[in-house]
Amino acid sequence: MLTYTVQEDGLTIDQLLQTKWKLGKKLIHELRMQKAVTDQDGELLQWKLPQQKGNVLNFKWEAESSKYLPSDQIPLYVAYEDDYILIVSKPRGVATHPNEQGQNHTLMNTVSHYLQSKGHQYGEHVHRIDEGTKGLVVVAKNPIVKGMLDRMIEQKEIVRTYEAIVEGQMKSNHGTIRAAIGTDRHHPTRRRVSPSGQLAITHYEVVGRDEQFTKVHAILETGRTHQIRVHLAHLGHPIVGDDLYGAKKSPTKTYELHAFKVQFKHPITGQMIIAEDKR
Template identity: 40%
Template sequence: MTTFTIKWKVKENEAGLLREFLRLHKNISKSALADIKFTGGELLVNGVPSTVRKSVNTGDEVEVRFPPEEISSHMAPIPMLLDILYEDEHLLFVNKPAGIPTIPSRYQQNGSLAQGVLSYYEQEGIQSTFHAVNRLDKDTSGLVMIAKHRFAHSLLSQQQKKKAIKRTYLAGVEGRFESLSGTVDASIGRNPDSLVERMVTDQGQKAITHFKVLKELAGNSLVSLQLETGRTHQIRVHMAHIGHPLLGDDLYGGPVDLIFRQALHSWQVSFYHPLEGKMMNVEAPLPQDLQQLFGDVAEQ
């Protein structure tokens, strides 16, 4: 089985204790170093097994062999045809179809994207569990960003906290807009009368959504959306709040005669690849049901 190994050359300003090199310059957490030490990983300097107290000098090669990861017992691998949009040894981008949950739930314990990815890992000999950087509702289609090991997940989670990962969604919504772009700034909280529904409320958490109209057809609109916050059902709640509920979204008042799920698609993501050292953009094409409503789209 394949476990993950990363190598670095020590730069002049990075010389010192191996512990400081890894924690300060490579963002490996204290808990991750403990995992490496106690659960089967290894640290090497110029090919020699070393402890974190080893001194490293300019030009030394540091190799980190991460320990194998255990697959969660409640997520048995299930073969699934995956639409893989991008893959390297650290990251996997999958275009999730509508109707499949990202992870198992008490309502649907089998058939999740996570189980399909674990089956793919099994076929490829990758010793890792499922690390989703973002999750989509069952009936939302599009990009799911997956880290193939804990370290990549940690680095991307840090980017998320700094709002450095830019995600763009597409939504088909009811009606036409007076303004072709705008921002919804309205706090979101639970609806006390529902187990799943959210609502705009002053007692909720701050939520900000930016939108831009791309197309208007047959009295409906296709909009691109970017989130400053990541509240549950944020796009669905905010669009309904301004009088433009998502097509197919009967939970928030959207019409259901044109599409049989909420018309929401995770379209694009741009981010800095922390292990390849480059900016990246990945895009998931519009699914067939939204193409039938609005045709192909390219942001203008």
């Protein structure tokens, strides 16, 4: 169930779902057919009737459960949680979600186990990070919030900050990398800067230096596969340990990229959420 307090006079339920929350037509149809919206006394509400500020709307419906096989094989670090959203930290070497049927060693298998232990049957990630990257992943705890967070990702309203340690001394203390990224026909998983690729924009700021390495904070304006890895390597400063993009091999076979912070305005409460991975 989801509870929402109306924030402005005159807004109808139709307008709330379609215009303000921008939910998909299929989900809106399901809510309508299941008569999912009631007031705080449990009375059904008319969707075209203007609501008053302060009115409490309850959304209760039979939602499809998530299909991940629950597993507790991966330790779960929770950076933030409320009734609607879960933000967890993915370890290096773990995939965000299964890529084949029966797979149960991913972050979302662990998230599913955690949520089911608390009585939730739904949990879906709204973005992912590379298997070799550690850090924060945002999970929606019901389909309505999932639709809202999906829109926020598309409109760049969820800011994710990464920390990378790169080889060498970067010349500029800050900058923006605008370089399209496409597939590399010589390698099945590698990406490369290519004029025929997809637009990719990364903003970066140097936050630390020593003789051999530079520590950088990076924010994605677009979300291409391996974007930060490709862009920093394109500048001549691959991420430490990222031998796929030209860095020296690491003894641990890992690379130094951490999605350490995420911030956004909560789609339900309107509060600013700032979560950091302190591991």
